Amino acid sequence: IAGITQAPTSQILAAGRRMTLRCTQDMRHNAMYWYRQDLGLGLRLIHYSNTAGTTGKGEVPDGYSVSRANTDDFPLTLASAVPSQTSVYFCASSFSGDEDTQYFGPGTRLTVL
Amino acid sequence: GQNIDQPTEMTATEGAIVQINCTYQTSGFNGLFWYQQHAGEAPTFLSYNVLDGLEEKGRFSSFLSRSKGYSYLLLKELQMKDSASYLCAVMDSNYQLIWGAGTKLIIKP
Numbered sequence: 001i002a003g004i005t006q007a008p009t010s011q012i013l014a015a016g017r018r019m020t021l022r023c024t025q026d027m028r029h030n031a032m033y034w035y036r037q038d039l040g041l042g043l044r045l046i047h048y049s050n051t052a053g054t055t056g057k058g059e060v061p062d063g064y065s066v067s068r069a070n071t072d073d074f075p076l077t078l079a080s081a082v083p084s085q086t087s088v089y090f091c092a093s094s095f096s097g098d099e100d101t102q103y104f105g106p107g108t109r110l111t112v113l
Numbered sequence: 114g115q116n117i118d119q120p121t122e123m124t125a126t127e128g129a130i131v132q133i134n135c136t137y138q139t140s141g142f143n144g145l146f147w148y149q150q151h152a153g154e155a156p157t158f159l160s161y162n163v164l165d166g167l168e169e170k171g172r173f174s175s176f177l178s179r180s181k182g183y184s185y186l187l188l189k190e191l192q193m194k195d196s197a198s199y200l201c202a203v204m205d206s207n208y209q210l211i212w213g214a215g216t217k218l219i220i221k222p
Contacts, residue, residue: 042117042200042212043156058209090155098208099144099163104155 003027004105006091012111013081021076021108023091031097032074033058034066036087037107043090049074050097081112115139117213119201124219125191133186133199133216141206147175147186148200150215156200159186188218196220 004025013019025032030051035043045058049068063085065077074093078085089108094100116138125131137145144163148156162168162177162184174187186199198215205211 040214042214043202043210044212045209048209099161099204101146101158101161102210103158106155 004091004093004103006089006105006108008108009106010109010111012113013078015082015112016080019078019081019110021078021089021091021110023074023076023105024072025074025091025093025105026072027093027095027103028071029093029095029103030071031094031100032068033092033094033102034064034074034076035090035092036060036085037090038087046076046089048097081110083112086110086112115203115205115211117201117203117211119199119213119216121214122217122219124221125188127191127193127220127222129191130187130189131191131218133188133201133218135184135186135201135213137182137184137201137203137211137213139203139205139211142179143204143206143208145175145177145184146202146204146210147173147184148202150198150200152197159199191220193220193222 007022033048034046047066049055091105092102094102119135147159150156160175167176172189200215201213202210
């Protein structure tokens with residue numbers, strides 16, 4: 001692994017189903033982030049984690065949950081998907097949670113029908 | 114509220130120079146970032162400004178005026194591969210990035 005990986009690359013999901021998007025980084029970065037990107041809007045922060053064992057809510061956390069059991073992994077779970085969660089999801093990481101540059105994974109394109 | 118404004122789309126000619134503007138109103142300021150995003154790909158880091166002035170990095174330069182809440186990204190000697198969206202983002206007082214919607218740059222031969 002080099003950098004940040006995300007899985008799956010894309011997914012079509014029925015409304016009401018549970019889904020976990022996976023994110024793994026091998027840069028030993030302390031901070032990790034989940035964003036969603038929708039046409040015509042800027043990236044919006046869903047949840048973040050400044051260090052393993054801690055998480056925080058971003059701008060649009062409703063309907064999503066995260067965990068940070070270790071430094072490398074930061075999964076995002078949709079407990080019961082709704083069509084408004086159709087989006088491209090990007091995971092990012094940075095060395096720390098302050099003004100350090102964030103580096104992005106390749107993204108997951110999720111469609112909820 | 115917090116707001117980042119940048120033009121939706123710009124068109125320029127190969128070999129020319131283009132300036133992409135970004136204005137912001139945020140709760141606090143801990144730096145301004147520019148990212149490049151090709152269609153269907155992840156954003157990639159271009160530049161970071163925290164002090165007023167111009168930062169030059171090869172064909173790309175970024176300028177910041179904190180008093181005016183203004184930044185621009187200058188791209189010189191445009192190449193076809195520069196066709197992409199350019200995202201402006203400001204780190205607020207909580208060290209969270211507030212993102213503009215992006216400027217789609219179209220390069221014509």
